Amino acid sequence: MEKDYTSRLNKIDDLPAMPKTLYDVLNKLNSDDTNASTLDHIIEEDPALTTKILKIANSPYYGQAGTVNNIKRAIMLLGFNEIKNLVIGFSLSDIFNSGLECGPIDSKIMWLHSVGVGKVAQSISHRLKIGDPDDFFTGGLIHDIGLIIMCHHFKNETLEIFRLVEEKNISFPDAEEMYGLKHTEIGAFLAKKWALSDFMTNIIRYHHKPTSAGEFISFASVLFLANELCDKTGLGLNYDESGKKLLVPKSLHVNVEFVKELVDMIKEEKKTIEENWGNMLLV
Numbered sequence: 268m269e270k271d272y273t274s275r276l277n278k279i280d281d282l283p284a285m286p287k288t289l290y291d292v293l294n295k296l297n298s299d300d301t302n303a304s305t306l307d308h309i310i311e312e313d314p315a316l317t318t319k320i321l322k323i324a325n326s327p328y329y330g331q332a333g334t335v336n337n338i339k340r341a342i343m344l345l346g347f348n349e350i351k352n353l354v355i356g357f358s359l360s361d362i363f364n365s366g367l368e369c370g371p372i373d374s375k376i377m378w379l380h381s382v383g384v385g386k387v388a389q390s391i392s393h394r395l396k397i398g399d400p401d402d403f404f405t406g407g408l409i410h411d412i413g414l415i416i417m418c419h420h421f422k423n424e425t426l427e428i429f430r431l432v433e434e435k436n437i438s439f440p441d442a443e444e445m446y447g448l449k450h451t452e453i454g455a456f457l458a459k460k461w462a463l464s465d466f467m468t469n470i471i472r473y474h475h476k477p478t479s480a481g482e483f484i485s486f487a488s489v490l491f492l493a494n495e496l497c498d499k500t501g502l503g504l505n506y507d508e509s510g511k512k513l514l515v516p517k518s519l520h521v522n523v524e525f526v527k528e529l530v531d532m533i534k535e536e537k538k539t540i541e542e543n544w545g546n547m548l549l550v
């Protein structure tokens with residue numbers, strides 16, 4: 268990233284702060300004594316979050332209409348991991364719900380793309396036994412956070428990059444490279460500011476270029492593939508329409524069958540993700 272952008276970033280005093288709930292979930296739930304009551308306490312400290320989780324838990328999607336009256340029951344019925352995912356999702360939804368309008372993207376498109384990448388990365392991690400699937404869900408949710416910052420604080424430059432995508436028929440990351448401003452670098456800048464783990468910082472920085480990720484190559488490759496699959500299946504944001512075929516990182520050592528299974532999974536879950544998680548921004 269150009270030096271003057273770094274200094275401009277340093278001067279922006281309304282960059283989003285790390286949501287307290289996300290901080291609690293990442294710190295308290297990643298220790299070995301993680302249990303349902305830790306999660307229960309984190310949620311109940313925040314009445315607005317409690318209301319949101321109960322509303323979602325009682326939605327038709329989970330088939331529990333009117334029967335979930337407290338967080339303990341929600342965890343029992345929906346499962347620890349699903350509630351944890353919802354908590355992480357809600358903790359970030361305000362950042363996404365910030366009136367984003369920038370070229371072809373808006374808040375909802377960005378949100379669905381991020382949830383989609385999170386879900387797909389979680390599944391790839393689980394299937395290939397690479398890293399912790401839950402960390403990949405969180406990583407997917409925040410992998411493009413730099414793009415949100417770009418849209419808010421470098422809007423003219425971002426629109427110019429979208430114009431280059433159209434004019435030169437190139438991918439968004441290639442246009443960024445040409446222009447000299449990258450959402451991956453801005454995202455990594457924020458990840459450092461939030462004191463996120465090296466895992467998070469590196470998958471954010473290298474999710475479009477995993478071969479440069481050094482020891483984080485397989486983690487960044489999982490995010491890269493999840494991002495490619497969501498772009499190509501039209502789940503949320505679809506800014507890479509350059510007609511190039513799907514790229515699968517060699518470092519993952521997967522075959523065509525594996526990729527086909529993932530595509531089928533996305534097609535099956537697409538409607539659910541769009542309806543259930545899409546509505547979270549409105550709750």
Ligand SMILES: [Fe+2]
Nearest residue numbers: 410411474475
């Ligand atoms: Fe990206």
Ligand SMILES: [Fe+2]
Nearest residue numbers: 384410411494
């Ligand atoms: Fe992305």
